[in-house]
Amino acid sequence: MFSKLKKAVTLILAGAVLLTVPQVPAFAYTDAPTREVKSVKASAASGSSIAASGSAIAVTGGSIVRAHISAKQDNKSVRLTVSHTDGKTGNHITGYQIYKKTGSGKWQLYKENTKRGTFTVKDTKVKYKKSYSYRARAYYKDESGKTVSGKYSSSVHVKIGLTVSKAVISAKPVKADVKLTISHKKAGKISGYAVYKKNKSGKWVRRATLKKTGKTSYTDTNTTSRRKNTYRVRTYYKADGKTYYGAYTKSVSVKVAVSPVTKKITDKKSAVYGKTLVLYQYADGSMVEDPTKYVDEDSFQKYVMYVNKAKQYVTAYGVRDGKLYPLRAFICSPGYATPVGTHHILAQMRWHELMGPCWGQWCSKVASNGIYFHSIFSSQHNSNNTMSVRGYNNLGTTCSHGCIRLQAGSAKWIYDHCKVGTTVEITNSTGYEPFSKPVIEKLPSWHTWDPTDPTAQKYCKAHKCHKYAK
Ligand SMILES: [Zn+2]
Numbered sequence: 518m519f520s521k522l523k524k525a526v527t528l529i530l531a532g533a534v535l536l537t538v539p540q541v542p543a544f545a546y547t548d549a550p551t552r553e554v555k556s557v558k559a560s561a562a563s564g565s566s567i568a569a570s571g572s573a574i575a576v577t578g579g580s581i582v583r584a585h586i587s588a589k590q591d592n593k594s595v596r597l598t599v600s601h602t603d604g605k606t607g608n609h610i611t612g613y614q615i616y617k618k619t620g621s622g623k624w625q626l627y628k629e630n631t632k633r634g635t636f637t638v639k640d641t642k643v644k645y646k647k648s649y650s651y652r653a654r655a656y657y658k659d660e661s662g663k664t665v666s667g668k669y670s671s672s673v674h675v676k677i678g679l680t681v682s683k684a685v686i687s688a689k690p691v692k693a694d695v696k697l698t699i700s701h702k703k704a705g706k707i708s709g710y711a712v713y714k715k716n717k718s719g720k721w722v723r724r725a726t727l728k729k730t731g732k733t734s735y736t737d738t739n740t741t742s743r744r745k746n747t748y749r750v751r752t753y754y755k756a757d758g759k760t761y762y763g764a765y766t767k768s769v770s771v772k773v774a775v776s777p778v779t780k781k782i783t784d785k786k787s788a789v790y791g792k793t794l795v796l797y798q799y800a801d802g803s804m805v806e807d808p809t810k811y812v813d814e815d816s817f818q819k820y821v822m823y824v825n826k827a828k829q830y831v832t833a834y835g836v837r838d839g840k841l842y843p844l845r846a847f848i849c850s851p852g853y854a855t856p857v858g859t860h861h862i863l864a865q866m867r868w869h870e871l872m873g874p875c876w877g878q879w880c881s882k883v884a885s886n887g888i889y890f891h892s893i894f895s896s897q898h899n900s901n902n903t904m905s906v907r908g909y910n911n912l913g914t915t916c917s918h919g920c921i922r923l924q925a926g927s928a929k930w931i932y933d934h935c936k937v938g939t940t941v942e943i944t945n946s947t948g949y950e951p952f953s954k955p956v957i958e959k960l961p962s963w964h965t966w967d968p969t970d971p972t973a974q975k976y977c978k979a980h981k982c983h984k985y986a987k
Pocket of ligand 1: 964968976977980982983
């Protein structure tokens, strides 16, 4: 190669005068031909009358380093790494030309640049499931624009997006819900996940599309306690307006069954000390907060209400065969004057005038000295949108004159379920309670109605602020 090169070196001078200089040892093989060209040019100029300006050297293909190219695809683009193979620095070249071929099409110049070392190019103009080939060559361009190219590298072939990574799932019950933890195997990229659930007749139904590419979760809040909840997931990849799917995971099944657990209360500080409770629990061991849909309310012989003055909430129990079924917990505002002890509901009124004057809804008289369960008071008679927002936001604190203030929905529940004569136990118990204290969302000052009041639903609808929940 060395000798061949020597013979091939040609000196071109401006004005199309071509001189062949067969022996220019200094130029023969160096990584800095430009510098050498200058010295040749200088000697030529000094030894003749020919003007030397614009002189340049041309190099034949054999003297140019051979390019090397590698390619990696990630379903969306191809990352090309270009370098050269000869072990030389490559300083004598002007740059590289990269050629691209789509499928079995023709080679086309894709990119030309003036880099000499190793560099990368990202080709994003590729389509999913198409094949591409690339090759590169180094070139040298002289001052007159004449280009001499090196040999092509061997070509590399890539097919875009052969693998859509497979999803991985696990599932566990969280109260009545099922939480799926979803990720995918590393190979290949994805655009998201599709979650499927088996329906009653055993058919797979797509339940959700998650536009997440990393580890994520999906909570199914629409579960059934009658049979297993069964899921599977697959990844998808979107490219060129099409969706490609990874393989389905194996299916996973979770039970969210609610079961009754009988428990005798041994905590002496509890208001229900010594009583036998039937608690409804989820598969994960947590308490069902509203077990009314799991128990037959008609089977209760009666109800009993426990008002915890110290903790500011009420627990409603159904009574059947001497056992207590905790059904609901209601946040309340008692007062310091609320009388501790055993009471009975004496009378019930849909609206009733309270101290103020103000009016409460769904009132149940608990004690003869004017103690009622009632909704947060309104400033106008029979008016459900003049409610005291302050009173509502104070629920859960001790602030009444003695009445037990409740959310409208709670007062209505008592009004609807508890007949005159129903026992109301008022205590300052610090012990066991089946439910924890409910938490309510505070209202803004303009929200002068109770969001749990079914007769005030229309205001929430108009303001698009709350969804009515029973
Ligand atoms: Zn509202």
